[in-house]
Every structure is written in C-alpha cells, then in structure tokens.
Amino acid sequence: xxxxxxxxxxxxxxxxxxxxxxxxxxxxxxxxxxxxxxxxxxxxxxxxxxxxxxxxxxxxxxxxxxxxxxxxxxxxxxxxxxxxxxxxxxxxxxxxxxxxxxxxxxxxxxx
Amino acid sequence: xxxxxxxxxxxxxxxxxxxxxxxxxxxxxxxxxxxxxxxxxxxxxxxxxxxxxxxxxxxxxxxxxxxxxxxxxxxxxxxxxxxxxxxxxxxxxxxxxxxxxxxxxxxxxxxxxxx
Numbered sequence: 644x645x646x647x648x649x650x651x652x653x654x655x656x657x658x659x660x661x662x663x664x665x666x667x668x669x670x671x672x673x674x675x676x677x678x679x680x681x682x683x684x685x686x687x688x689x690x691x692x693x694x695x696x697x698x699x700x701x702x703x704x705x706x707x708x709x710x711x712x713x714x715x716x717x718x719x720x721x722x723x724x725x726x727x728x729x730x731x732x733x734x735x736x737x738x739x740x741x742x743x744x745x746x747x748x749x750x751x752x753x754x
Numbered sequence: 755x756x757x758x759x760x761x762x763x764x765x766x767x768x769x770x771x772x773x774x775x776x777x778x779x780x781x782x783x784x785x786x787x788x789x790x791x792x793x794x795x796x797x798x799x800x801x802x803x804x805x806x807x808x809x810x811x812x813x814x815x816x817x818x819x820x821x822x823x824x825x826x827x828x829x830x831x832x833x834x835x836x837x838x839x840x841x842x843x844x845x846x847x848x849x850x851x852x853x854x855x856x857x858x859x860x861x862x863x864x865x866x867x868x869x
Contacts, residue, residue: 647796677858686862686863687860689858689859732797734797741811742858
C-alpha cells in the first residue's frame with residue numbers, strides 16, 4: 644500500500660481568505676494525480692486529474708499544481724466562500740491500475 | 755442525465771453473513787470501480803471493471819468479489835462479513851477504457867454496518 648499524505652488534516656478560514664493544502668505522494672512510477680471535493684451528504688466530485696510534471700489546472704477560484712519529481716501537489720482556493728466547505732481528497736495513480744487516496748483535508752469556511 | 759446510483763442506501767448485517775451491493779454507472783460509462791471508506795480514512799480502492807473484465811484489484815481478501823454485467827452495472831459481493839467490513843462503499847464510473855486514469859464519477863455510497 645502506497646503512502647499518500649495530505650496536510651493539514653483540517654483548517655478553518657474566514658470567508659474571503661485564500662488557502663492551500665498539500666498532497667504528498669511517491670515520486671516514482673507516477674501515472675496521475677486526482678483531486679476531489681467531498682461535501683457532507685453528497686458524493687465526491689472530481690476537481691482535477693493531472694498527469695504531467697508542472698501541470699497547472701484551474702476551475703473558477705480553485706487551482707492545482709503538480710510536481711511529480713518531488714512528489715507533491717498543491718490545491719489553492721482563492722477568496723474562500725462558505726460553499727467551499729468540504730473535505731478535499733487527493734488520489735495517486737502509480738503503475739498498476741489502482742488509486743491510492745489520502746485521508747483528506749477538511750476545510751471549514753466561516754462566514 | 756442520472757448520475758451513478760447505488761443500492762441499497764443503508765444495510766445492516768451480522769458477522770458471517772454475505773452481502774451484495776449494486777451500482778449503476780452513468781449512461782455510456784463502461785468502467786466501474788469500487789471503494790471502501792472507513793470513518794476517518796480516505797477511500798480505499800477495491801476493484802475496477804471495464805467491459806465486464808477485471809482491470810484492477812486493491813489489497814482486499816478473497817472474501818471480496820465483484821462482477822460487471824452486459825449493461826455495465828456492477829455488483830460487489832462480500833462473504834463471511836467481519837465487524838471491520840463496516841464502512842461506506844462507494845462506486846464510481848468513468849467513460850474511457852483508461853478507467854482510473856480519468857476522473858471518476860462517484861455514487862452516493864452504501865453504508866454497511868456489520869453487527
């Protein structure tokens with residue numbers, strides 16, 4: 644079982660603040676890195692799938708970067724809103740057809 | 755279009771019993787994958803199927819099995835249930851042969867409680 648770590652485990656930010664989280668994964672045998680948002684009582688929703696070192700993806704106020712050589716990805720949220728409150732999961736695909744999820748970062752945006 | 759659907763929503767079983775969970779992918783999606791999420795942990799990959807063939811398997815005992823039907827729906831079977839099998843079971847579908855290489859569309863999950 645590969646080790647995918649996310650930090651911080653949880654954080655609280657004020658509405659309007661910008662924030663970022665980290666996903667660390669093995670730097671060898673990289674295939675893809677997924678980010679998902681999981682709101683309470685809903686299904687996980689895909690944000691990004693990144694495959695190339697140096698990839699940067701953006702969707703509205705959310706963006707992500709990828710460094711496969713050092714094994715990390717950052718997720719950024721600009722101007723956090725209460726509706727951004729969710730658990731953000733990353734998942735690493737390396738080699739065999741398997742996805743390894745981190746334990747997630749739980750974000751609470753305080754109005 | 756309907757999203758990924760799973761049934762049942764909740765299920766209570768006793769140790770040693772058998773359980774079958776069902777998943778219907780988004781229309782047109784041929785890849786289905788299954789995950790187990792224990793409270794406080796991230797989802798753990800169990801199986802991936804594409805065109806009725808197993809394409810990926812996670813680190814789960816042989817008590818766990820799955821299959822995919824010609825209409826691309828899928829079943830996850832767990833035999834000889836243990837207390838530790840209590841979890842949320844998620845199903846996800848994808849619209850390419852590359853399966854896990856692409857974004858997964860998740861269903862709402864089945865909450866299994868083993869007493």
